[in-house]
Each structure stands twice: as C-alpha cells, then as structure tokens.
C-alpha cells in the first residue's frame with residue numbers, strides 16, 4: 001500500500017500542510033525539533049488511531065487550538081481509502097473512512113498498515129515485559145481487529161476483577177463469574193499471541209541470520225503466564241488457565257490483585273542461546289529489533305496480501321553502514337518514510353528513486369525528487 005497524500009491542520013507544530021509522497025522512498029531531513037517525527041506520527045495515527053508517543057490525543061493539537069485534523073489518502077492494491085481523524089479538546093476524536101464516520105474506532109484497523117521503527121523500539125528487548133506486551137498488542141491488533149476487541153474486553157474484565165479483589169474485606173465472595181469471563185477472553189489472547197510469535201519468530205530468525213551473515217541465531221519465545229504448548233487448543237488453554245487461577249487463589253486474596261493471565265505474559269529474545277536482555281551487546285539488541293521489524297513487514301504482507309508502509313524514525317544514524325545498506329536494499333517494494341538529521345543522507349546516492357523533503361519549524365519543502 002502507498003500513502004499518496006497527507007493533509008494536516010493545527011496538528012503539533014503544523015498550521016497547515018499538504019504533501020504528496022513518493023511511492024517508494026521519502027526522506028525528511030531537518031534539525032531537531034522541526035517537525036519530522038510529527039509527520040510520521042500523523043501517518044501512524046491515521047493507521048492505528050492513536051499515537052506512538054502519547055496516550056493523550058490532546059497533546060497533538062496545536063497549541064492554543066481546539067481541533068486538529070489529519071487526512072491520509074491511501075492507494076491499495078484493490079481500492080483507495082481516505083482516512084480522516086479529527087482530534088478535539090472538547091469531544092472524543094472522530095474517525096472517518098471514505099467519509100463515513102466510524103462508530104467503533106477499532107474498525108479503522110486494517111485500512112492502512114504500518115510498521116514503525118524508532119529508537120524507542122530498543123525498549124522491546126531492553127526493558128520490562130510491558131513493552132513486549134505492548135508490542136504484541138499493537139502488531140496483532142493491526143492484522144487482526146478481532147484481537148483488538150478481545151483485548152479491550154479482557155482489560156475491562158481484569159479491571160473489574162481487580163476491583164473486587166481490592167474491595168475484599170475478609171468476607172466470602174465469589175469470583176466464579178469473573179473467572180469464567182477472564183478465561184474466555186484471555187484464552188483467545190493466548191492463542192493469538194502464540195500463533196503470532198510462532199510465525200514472527202521464524203521470519204526473524206531467517207532475517208537475523210542474513211543480516212549477521214550466518215553468525216547469529218535469534219530465537220523469540222512466547223513466555224506465557226498460563227503455559228501453552230504449540231498444539232494446545234482453546235479447550236486445553238482454558239483448563240490450564242482455570243487450574244492456575246485455582247492454584248493462585250489464596251495468593252490473589254492476599255495480594256488483592258489478579259496474578260494469573262495474559263496481562264502477565266512476556267517474550268524472551270535469545271541470540272546464540274543467551275538472553276539478550278541481560279547478555280546482549282547494544283549492537284546485538286539493535287540488530288534483533290531490526291530483524292523483528294523487517295519480519296513484521298513480511299508477516300503483514302502474508303496476512304493482508306500487500307506490504308505495509310514503513311516508518312523509520314531517526315534509526316538510520318544508529319545503524320552502521322552495512323545495516324543501512326541491508327535495510328535500503330530490502331525495501332525495494334515497500335513505501336518508506338525516513339527521518340534524519342544528517343545533511344548528506346544515506347545510501348540514496350546510487351540512483352534510488354526518492355523524494356527528499358526539508359523540514360524547518362513546521363514548514364516542509366521539497367528539496368529533490370527523482
């Protein structure tokens with residue numbers, strides 16, 4: 001898929017902006033704090049419905065303004081889609097697809113697929129399990145809107161179950177009905193996650209091996225809180241889930257918190273057998289995330305039938321020349337947006353078709369186009 005056009009009004013530091021993009025390579029060059037990432041963020045919001053930088057939609061509205069507007073025109077293999085997002089300080093955000101207002105925001109998912117790669121993504125391998133669950137949630141939701149709805153449902157049940165545990169004052173209480181609901185939606189999350197990780201792990205292993213020229217083997221393992229095997233069916237997972245809840249019953253009453261379920265899942269990344277969270281070098285961690293991101297491109301292609309767009313925010317300078325080359329070479333059929341502060345950017349010298357934009361203080365001009 002290709003993003004043909006972006007329009008912004010009162011978005012971040014943009015008063016008004018209209019850009020036509022190159023179908024292959026788009027490079028946004030500028031000093032810090034000029035508005036490069038804001039452009040990627042706007043495209044991301046049009047794809048996912050929320051920012052990757054903030055949970056507060058209002059932050060994206062230009063200072064002193066009441067509303068912000070994003071419009072993205074997408075060209076897909078089979079159709080064209082126009083996505084509009086209206087952010088407001090007074091109302092909930094509005095999302096329109098081909099001029100129709102969506103009643104459920106989740107219905108936006110799948111209209112525009114993106115893979116984002118930013119320095120923040122290093123957190124997926126370096127930081128706590130929250131980051132890895134966020135990664136799974138975002139990526140699976142994009143490919144499978146059903147997952148998004150199940151996750152929302154699970155989180156609501158979890159909240160209510162936690163509230164009941166919190167209010168527990170030594171009286172008898174009955175969690176059965178909540179347990180059943182927790183298990184019903186939780187077991188689906190576990191199945192979706194297991195299947196997703198199985199597939200992406202395989203792709204990432206191949207990718208990582210190629211990038212490291214056969215020196216490193218990357219393994220990604222789903223470390224689920226309720227244990228699940230490769231061939232477990234929904235029924236098996238529900239039984240395991242239920243047994244584990246039983247096992248943790250007393251501890252939950254003591255801690256007044258739901259301790260069992262996919263909200264406690266994790267992933268393990270290993271290179272040549274060693275957990276890279278603790279034992280990987282910075283370079284290995286970066287390459288692992290690069291492999292992961294490139295795998296997502298392939299996974300989405302397999303799932304939705306065409307490549308997503310790729311947003312690379314400030315990552316080029318962090319990769320060595322070899323990795324940069326590998327990346328650019330692998331992106332021939334994928335529309336890519338790159339932000340960089342480098343004045344002489346990247347490996348586009350060898351005749352790659354592209355459009356290069358200069359970004360200065362919320363104004364964008366075309367620098368060169370080929």
Ligand SMILES: Nc1ncnc2c1ncn2[C@@H]1O[C@H](COP(=O)(O)OP(=O)(O)O)[C@@H](O)[C@H]1O
Nearest residue numbers: 012013032033034035036037038059061062063
């Ligand atoms: N809601 C907002 N209203 C006005 N300006 C904003 C808003 N949010 C961020 N900015 C401005 O946007 C700029 C940062 O843009 P960003 O795209 O992150 O920069 P970079 O070019 O470094 O990627 C900063 O100058 C910041 O003050």
Ligand SMILES: [Mg+2]
Nearest residue numbers: 036037314339
């Ligand atoms: Mg930036």
